[in-house]
Amino acid sequence: MYSSWRIFFHASIISAICLIFAGCTNSCSQKVSDTDSTLNVVLSANVKGLDPIYANDTYSNAVISNISETLLEYHYLKRPLELQPLLAESMPEVSDNGLTHTFKIKKGVKFHNNEAFENGIGRELKAQDFVYSWKRLADPRLQADGFWVFDGKIKGLNEWRDKVSAGEADYDTPIEGIEATDDYTLVIKLSKPYYQLHYVLAMGFTSPVAKEVVDKHGKEYLNHPVGTGPYKFANWVRNNKIELVKNENWHGQTYPTEGATGDEEAGLLADAGKTLPFNDKITFHEVTEAQPRWLNFMKGNYEYMGIPKDNFDSAIAEGDLTPEMKSKGVQLFKTPEPDVTYVAFNMKDPILGKNENLRKAIALAYDTKTSIEKFYNGQALPAQSPIPPSIDAYDPNFENPFKKFDVSKAKEFLEKAGFPEGKGAPVIEYSALTSSTARQMAEFFKQNMAAIGLQVKIDSVSWPQLQKKIKEAQAQMWGIAWLADYPDAENFLQLLYGPNKTPGPNGANFANSKFDELYKKAAILPPGPERTQLYQEMRDIFVNEMPWVPGVHRLGYYLRHGWIKNFKMHSIINNHFKYLRVDAKKRAELKAKL
């Protein structure tokens, strides 16, 4: 008998070889179609769900923005950002006191076909759909992530919410501040001026949903989204990919005919006036790891992507694409991000909160320039204040005297703080996330402080733990970032407004009566020079007190293949997919060479 275990052994080797060939036959022969105009988008995190009221993350929002639409949207090309009507017929009529905003809703806008509707045909969008959807956003039983956009701002909404909690009101109970006076007129009454209202009406949270569909699916609506947008939900393989198909009954829009300076030269107006959307299908690929994202992009499987930190050097040299990248037809798009990174001090902390000179010494001892080289591949702007570029009240010439890296001056301030050469200074705890980059940043901070004689202890925490520490005012000092929700300096300055103290967004618990007074004054002013002036005064108070060490404003670097047209990014605009055009023929040609 020939030994069975030998047969066993040989069989296993042969099967392994067969497996390899099986893989090859399947994947090696993939042909690139020159007619398929699917837009392949890669997301670096998994999508949670597709219900607009929970869309508080970039990834879910990216998908939802194609399915659902908002009253207003940002102009795709103009900079600084400018709002324009989307589901609204025109920009709203605003009463003189700024408290009443009347919107006319576009006629003939239809929801996607769905079995929840009569005969499965999507019905027309009405002003009442907004009333229903915004009640949903405020419904305490649903715990929507986006309620903050209306919290305390719309007449009667918070009262309605409380009554619903107590079981004394339901969706039939009217709300004074959100009223559909007819099928196409929506009147919003504010309890106080809120000039950011129009911005939040361009955020996914406020997209209308159809009651019939929500009634049919209940909480499962998040897997069965139906909207009025240019694309319809088709399929979701959870934690893998989401597919959307073109909505043939879309109300329609054309590609913008004007843009910002330089757009024409960049070819961004070549499709001006053409009917949107350009592509028949969008596939969102959910890929959490950087390597497969990068390798798939380099094979042409995704149209564009942000550059992973570890691949930066292989793509960019001295701020431009490497020759190798250029030879593959890859193009680079750079944009300043409307964000700020910072190290916050807990102003309730008995050591840091009471000692302005100590905070200034720390700020002066921090070497922002080197940190940009080390952690941002040299691609970020040192932040002088909380207000980032491309936002009103940002002044490119403004210099914060405590943001100049100056060890000897830092030592002077440390002495003024009562700790000459660091003598007698207690060890300060810096809370940092456990990721390797966050730890390296914390180590760098620690080294900077050691240079002036301050001892820092790094406290490594998970994101939930860090949030808990901040919200309970238990952290002493921590690194964090804020990305704008809308292009208004208020969105950054509210991080320092006294009444927003923990557990609110003012994690530093900064409290300055003058600052708060200016904030309140600015809140009731329309955008304009007077408001910008107040914002700058608030910035100066910030500099005087230094409740944070402002870090950087990041630069967004995106790579895109030559076959993707009309590519312009802005972190605040999340419905840009309808403007992108895949040149399928060029893709087939270029991809074959990758």
Added chain:
Amino acid sequence: MAKFIIRRTLYMIPILLGIALITFLLFNMAGGDPAAQAAGKYATAERIEEIRTELGLDGPLYVQFGRHVQQMLTFDFGRSWATKQTISSMITSGIDASMSLTVPTLIITQIITIALALFIAFFRGTLFDKTSLIVCLALLSFSSLVYILYGQFSLAFNAGLFPISGWDPSWVGRWQYLILPILIGVMLSLGGSVLFYRTVFIDQLHQDYVRTARSKGLSDNVIMYKHILRNALIPIITVVVAQMPFVIVGSLLIEAFFQIPGLGGMTYQAINNADFPVIKAMTMIGAILYLVFQLVADILYAVVDPRVQVR
């Protein structure tokens, strides 16, 4: 046997209660504040309190623990706090993907490693044996990330033998995406398993029954396959059964790198989000699987070795 199974099943109850208590305590001591987390970046004290009530985190700890035990025993874990998806649907959609990766990996690994280990044990003491030992040790020394990164880069990206990553829910379509992850999964456990089995087989080779078999004039092949392999089944069962819970709960890194929507990645995300209902569900499933497979192992010991008696 029946009595043994019933008794062992009953033993599981206090163990599971203990696990429930430990996960509850760990979550309350080391986790973040889920209500504050859910309230998001514009949290207010009022919203946090509302969410606390909604999530059932406002009652005394013993009431919360009671609910926690009840959920664990009834397998009704509700919805994820982070994604708002039903946990049952998250698990059902993940288990299929995870097992498509882990079951073939386990089977292929066992076949190859047992075959290789028998082969190497047969040549014990020779240069081939020593070289194999060194190779196995080297394989064992690399971090799992090296296999994944290198495998994906060179075999999928450079050589184009496989897709870089991806998934197809259909049974036919998924295999093209699974071959490379399975190969890597096999490579990951190859070194360690071969070394272990080789030791087991060599240990058997020194037993009296081998000498007896040889003196009867049996061939090496018959001795290896009929006697040694059969006698080595107990450690093999131990190893295989110990891996069974991981077969079901998936493989975190391979799933993440190859975009396989399994349970490993889901659990990892849940931990990052302090998504306690998902963590609770996965801990409980992991614990039950572990206990059940331990019982299966004990029963199998008795099946393969008549000297073992379950009582």
